[in-house]
Amino acid sequence: MPIETQRLILTGDLVQDAPLIEQAGAVIRAGGLVAFPTETVYGLGADALNPDAVRRIFEAKERPAWDPLIVHGADLEQLRLLVQELPPVAETLAQAFMPGPLTLVLPKSERVPDIVTAGRPTVAVRIPAHPVAQALIRASGTPIAAPSANRFGRPSPTNADHVMADLAGRIELVLDAGPTPVGVESTVLDLTTQPPTVLRPGGISREAIEQLIGHVCLLGEALPGGQPLPAPGTSPRHYAPRVPMLLCPPEPAAFVQAVQDALNLYERVGAMTPEGWQVPHSQRVVSYEWGVWRDWQVLAKRLFEGMRWLEQQAVQAIVCPLPPAEQLALTIRDRLLRAAHPPL
Numbered sequence: 001m002p003i004e005t006q007r008l009i010l011t012g013d014l015v016q017d018a019p020l021i022e023q024a025g026a027v028i029r030a031g032g033l034v035a036f037p038t039e040t041v042y043g044l045g046a047d048a049l050n051p052d053a054v055r056r057i058f059e060a061k062e063r064p065a066w067d068p069l070i071v072h073g074a075d076l077e078q079l080r081l082l083v084q085e086l087p088p089v090a091e092t093l094a095q096a097f098m099p100g101p102l103t104l105v106l107p108k109s110e111r112v113p114d115i116v117t118a119g120r121p122t123v124a125v126r127i128p129a130h131p132v133a134q135a136l137i138r139a140s141g142t143p144i145a146a147p148s149a150n151r152f153g154r155p156s157p158t159n160a161d162h163v164m165a166d167l168a169g170r171i172e173l174v175l176d177a178g179p180t181p182v183g184v185e186s187t188v189l190d191l192t193t194q195p196p197t198v199l200r201p202g203g204i205s206r207e208a209i210e211q212l213i214g215h216v217c218l219l220g221e222a223l224p225g226g227q228p229l230p231a232p233g234t235s236p237r238h239y240a241p242r243v244p245m246l247l248c249p250p251e252p253a254a255f256v257q258a259v260q261d262a263l264n265l266y267e268r269v270g271a272m273t274p275e276g277w278q279v280p281h282s283q284r285v286v287s288y289e290w291g292v293w294r295d296w297q298v299l300a301k302r303l304f305e306g307m308r309w310l311e312q313q314a315v316q317a318i319v320c321p322l323p324p325a326e327q328l329a330l331t332i333r334d335r336l337l338r339a340a341h342p343p344l
């Protein structure tokens with residue numbers, strides 16, 4: 001049975017918004033589902049300590065039970081209760097990057113239900129920087145388990161319209177505070193391996209982490225000893241629009257050629273177009289003005305919006321230049337490679 005999803009529009013003034021955030025906190029306490037803005041993307045939140053509430057997250061998203069959730073706390077003291085201990089390296093990282101788009105994987109404490117961690121002995125924790133996320137966690141009085149507020153496998157939601165498109169009728173509430181500033185998910189760093197492993201590149205770059213704590217591995221890279229890396233909770237196809245993503249080398253000439261090639265195969269073609277780059281003159285091309293090439297912050301912020309917008313223009317494929325494997329570009333690259341992976 002579908003439920004009515006209430007959309008609460010926030011003003012951005014936390015004092016004025018307080019009653020609405022209190023209302024959302026009460027929904028979380030009662031075991032309900034609330035979609036809310038974080039600095040990365042919109043999250044689908046439930047009381048992390050209530051297994052029945054967490055089960056509803058998996059149902060609403062149609063997320064497989066093997067894919068563990070990130071638990072969000074308002075501060076380091078709240079995170080401390082979720083893990084066995086915070087090692088010194090976690091404290092160092094927390095001081096530099098928390099609140100912010102960094103998630104740490106650590107051995108879990110007993111109070112974290114197994115359904116949250118998909119039965120693993122570790123838990124992923126972070127402190128979101130968005131003032132609404134902070135206020136919601138405090139109003140709920142409990143840590144909040146929250147994956148992205150999309151149907152499993154779809155591009156992540158960076159505004160409340162995206163959330164409604166995927167989850168209306170399945171969740172109690174959406175807190176609408178406009179578009180999210182970072183636009184891609186948090187970096188997931190596993191601190192149980194030596195050296196630590198980036199399980200998912202995200203809003204904090206590998207380079208920034210390495211400046212602080214030295215070398216870290218990236219999932220998919222071979223370890224020095226040749227041992228296999230730990231199994232990820234991530235799937236090769238993810239973040240995908242309903243139409244094929246066609247990736248091309250990041251040069252204007254290759255981009256025009258790729259759109260031209262796509263026009264030979266598809267009636268209507270979408271293009272994620274960097275500022276100043278050309279697309280072939282054709283009524284059959286729909287161009288999304290993505291942002292200045294190499295301005296990775298803007299390109300990351302607008303990535304998922306571009307995919308969802310082009311999908312709505314009824315294109316049959318989307319052409320996109322593939323960024324290099326460095327800094328925040330690595331995160332955009334990772335999302336695009338997964339979005340372009342053939343259906344499993």
Ligand code: AMP
Pocket residue numbers: 067068069070105117120122123124146147148185188199200232233234
């Ligand atoms: P989402 O919140 O949907 O963007 O995805 C969260 C991601 O965090 C999952 O896909 C996992 O890759 C990762 N994750 C969460 N918990 C764990 C864990 N205990 N161990 C390893 N990875 C985790």
Ligand code: MG
Pocket residue numbers: 147148156
């Ligand atoms: Mg997700």
